[in-house]
Amino acid sequence: MINAFAGVERALFWTLVFAAFAAVAAGLAARGVDRVAADYEAARSNYAIVRVVAPEGASGIAAAELALSQAQQVVSAAPMTAGRAAALLGGEVRAEDLPEIRLIEVELAPAAPYVDTAGDLVAALAQGGVTAEVIEAPNEGAGAGLAGRVRNAAFWGSIAFALIMAIIVSLAARGLAARRREMVTVMCDLGATRSQAAGRVADEAAVMGLYAGLIGGVLAGVAGLIVLLLVIPGISFDALQRMILPVDLVPIAAAPLVAAIAAGAGARAAAGYFHAQAARLG
Amino acid sequence: MARATTPEQDLLERGVLARLSGVDAGYKTATVLFGIEFEARAGEVALITGPAAAGKTTFTHLLRLALEPRSGRCVILGHDIARATARTRANLKKRIGYVAENPTFIENWTAFDNIAMPLRLAGLKPRDYIDDVRELVEFVGLTDAADLTIEKLSGAERHRAAIARALASKPALILADDPTAGMSPADGRRIVRLLAEMRRVGAGVVVASQDESLADCAPLSHWRMERGRLSLVKQTASEETEAYE
Incomplete structure (x- = not known):
């Protein structure tokens, strides 16, 4: 056989x-x-960085933090520390060598596709009397x-x-x-x-x-x-x-x-x- | 109500297993057989002799349904071959025992398994056929080699195994193409006698060979094939057949 x-x-x-x-x-x-x-994709859609333009100084950061905490889509907002910034830069720059950092890291709630997250954040900050720009935010229609x-x-x-x-x-x-x-x-x-x-x-x-x-x-x-x-x-x-x-x-x-x-x-x-x-x- | 029978089935009932009328056949562009007139009857042996390349093998291919006639009429086992479906042909092949000049086997199976293959194809279980196959193995003188794989058998043993396999399903028509090739004259005559024995159980036997002397070893109709044309040489008279018995 x-x-x-x-x-x-x-x-x-x-x-x-x-x-x-x-x-x-x-x-x-x-x-x-x-x-x-x-x-x-999930991490990208849950995260944004805001640069505070005015008011200058610590009061500007505090006002921005307050305005963001009241915005609907924001889960949490925290100013970026020098140590965190140095870590994000991959340790190429020491924290103490960095200039004043005017950035706020924002954790976002999941948004529906095709929502202009950056525009919504800028509007919320303007309502709180803060001029700011969003330098990193989820793309529109993140699924695509x-x-x-x-x-x-x-x-x-x-x-x-x-x-x-x-x-x-x-x-x-x-x-x-x-x-x-x-x-x-x-x-x-x-x-x-x-x-x-x-x-x-x-x-x-x-x-x-x-x-x-x-x-x-x-x-x-x-x-x-x-x-x-x-x-x-x-x-x-x-x-x-x-x-x-x-x-x-x-x-x-x-x-x-x-x-x-x-x-x-x-x-x-x-x-x-x-x-x-x-x-x-x- | 009785089923209407066709003229082809009538022929079979009258004992005509194969009737070829004006048949031409061949391969691709070459025509090998011309105007063949032939009849094989149940209980009779037909010997077709002729030189090499005369068309004997093509003739057996025609009878075993591997070739279609190009013209003329070919009625085999009650069916007009030109009109037979693939399934009908397959069913007819089950009733035709064929011994090729170079028999093909499943080489790594034993002789016994190869001989039993037609019965397995018919759906029988080993317990149903084992005794019959043993008897067949004994009949063709392969008792000692039955459990060897086919690749270990000699040429003569392979031919005997092919004969046993051809007889296994108790076919109505037995075809043997040069079954004595490569054998001693004594062995060859023994093989032809063995095949001719099958006429006693009502089978028709057609043997093609180059060896004219085989015409003496059994009562038969002797045909001669030359350049694709077939002619009847001699028909054994019934009183001669009795003498053989």
Whole structure:
């Protein structure tokens, strides 16, 4: 009887495992990019910096802080200290060397898209008798910003990569059909219909794809976990559990199914062709 | 109510397993067979002899439904082949036992498994066919080699395995294309006698070979193929058939 894990079959099996691994790894990477972009987007939309122009001095900062604290969309507002400014500059300048800082950091409540946050802050400050400019604030329509584009690119990129891997799996499975050509020819000579002969080879390829997808998916999952542990040293098991969402596991769960379908379809097409060739010599 | 039978089915009921009338056949642009007139009947053996490249193999391909006639009429097992669907052809093939000149097997299966394959395809379970296949293995003299993989068998053993496989599903029509190729004359005659034995169970047997001397080893109709044209050389008379018995 045929040993599915010997010779060419073994090489084919590991090709399928590699394709599944690559597709799942791309899917997990896309999920990672999505999470980072989403966090970045959230941080961007919750934060603003205001520079107080007038009144000058500490009274201006205090008036601005008061006006901002009364503004509807502001959660908190705090003047930027010299130490904080030096830290934001990456330690290139010492805090004591900095001139008077007239900046206020503002934490914002989540806003609906297409709200002019900067304009609203300037208006609130003007009501409090403060002239100020907003030097950093959420973009209008933050969802359509860079982070959104990155998230879209990651999602569609991983889908496209998974499709390419599925095509590779399908083509590789045709190799299995070629290995089974003699069986298809024999079956054809003995009166097997095209679907009987091709179905038998397709079933074998689908089972191989299923196991390869399972192994490739699990290996990619383990690799993803290792990357997480390296990127976030000392992360606890509980924190990991909270961090990993069910949607993150979709690529791992889909891999065996997609690999089985792709391998089965590729092998069926090739075996059907071989059957047709054996059935009609003329 | 009785089902209406077609003229082709009537032919089968009268024991005509294959009737070819004015058939031309070939591959792509080359026509190999010209105006073939032939009839194979249940319980009879037909020997087709002729030189190499005369068209004997093409003739067996025609009878085993791997080739379509280009012109003329080809009725096999009660069906006009030009009008048969793929499913009908597949079903007809199950009733035709074919022994190729170079038989194809699943090389890493045992001889036993290869011989049993038509029965597995028919949906039988091993417990239903194991005794029949053992009997067949014994009949063709492969008892010692039955559990070896096909790739380990000699050329003559492979032919015997092919014959056993062709007989496994108890076909109505048995075709053998040069089944004695590469065998000693004694082995060759034994193989043809073995095939000819199947006439006793009502099968029609068609053997194609270059060896004219095989005409003496069984009662048969002897046909000669030359340059794609088939002619009847000799038909064993019924009293001669009795002498063979």
